[in-house]
Amino acid sequence: MVHPGESIQAAVDQAASGDTIKIEAGTYQEAVCVDHKGLTIEGAGRDATKIVWPDWTTPADLPDVASTPCWEAQNSVDPESDPNTLKDDVSGIFFLDPDEPVRVTFLSTWNHPASGIAAWGADGFRVYKTKGHGHDRYGILAADSTHTRIIRNIEEGVDRGTADQPNSGTAGIGITDSAEAYADVVTNDVEGYNVGVFVREARTGIIRHNYIAGNCVGMLIFDDAATEVPDATRNVRAGDWTVRANESTANDRFCLAGVGEVQAALRVSGTGMAVVNADYVSIYDNKIHDNVPAVDPSTLQFPAAGLALLTLPPFNNPQNVDPGPVENVEVLSNNILGNTPVDILRGWPPPLDQQFPPVGKGISIRGNNCETSIPASVCG
Secondary structure: OEOOOOOHHHHHHHOOOOOEEEEOOEEEEOOEEEEOOOOEEEOOOOOOEEEEOOOOOOHHHOOOOOOOHHHHHHHHHOOOOOOOOOOOOOOOEEEEOOOOOEEEEOOEEEOOOOOOEEEEOOEEEEEEOOEEEOOOOEEEEEEOOEEEEEEOOEEEOOOOOOOOOOOOOOEEEEEEEEOOOOEEEEOOEEEOOOEEEEEEEEEEEEEEOOEEEOOOEEEEEEOOOOOOOOOOOOOOOOEEEEEEOOEEEOOOOEEEEEEOOEEEEEEEEOEEEEEEOOEEEEEEOOEEEOOOOOOOHHHOOOOOEEEEEEOOOOOOOOOOOOOOOOEEEEEEOOEEEOOOOOOEEEOOOOOHHHOOOOOOOOEEEEOOEEOOEEOHHHOO
């Protein structure tokens, strides 16, 4: 048991894999590295047990930190960070290559400049009834992991950028770099990030009954052809996802996003859901409504829409791997209404359709309640 005034990190260092650490109600200013251990960490409630980091606006405001294997690992792969310091690489709780399953529940994490709760290389990662606020990478991240369960969490982004360079963190929930994710992302509330729920270089899972609002892109399933964690040597064919009974609405923030090694270059706003280059994705019984860009849609490099199905060419990946087209996607029985400029976008809109590859085979869009689309026949 960890009491107020005591160290969570000290308890972690003393624990053995398989142990449970309980944290009493209170506020703990910590960033916890769990290296090669699988633990259960349980607070007294997400509004009662708070793991916090000092408020900050720019990286210069952050306190210096001692080196740990976790912060070194984060620094080695994250192109957003300053490679000359570790102070922007700390997370609330970071599990690095745990040797047994991980469970985190009934606590909150605040203001850490990397992620709130993160696991790399986990087999069995469950995060349940937590809250994350103001993290700059991910609220919750499962990277290079399998058998992931992210259930009934609340994630809130904080924009520490400017009007010209907005930035509220990469994503509220991320499933990345996972060839066999077998992930369940269920009944979470994600608001105010660059991307609400981000699936990148990850295969197999279900995303259902989540509420996603106030992001630049509500949900993004993306194959960019190159992994980041633990390194860039692998290619995971992103796909085999079921997206069911989610609500994605008012994703109207403006942000600058990156693809591959290009950081903060693409103008993005007003996209409810997008599938890019991935395959075998089923999207049904969702409510995707009132996603309206904060800027003129013609100025965006990533198109605004309720739902967008897009193909990007090989792009800044070290192996020069072609991720292939978006293909074998079924869009069935969704309510997709009130989105600007269109409810459903199948392929790039003119004139961008002359610059980018078309969608692939097996795109089925039927039985949806929608009004506007490109091509017009999709909602006709």
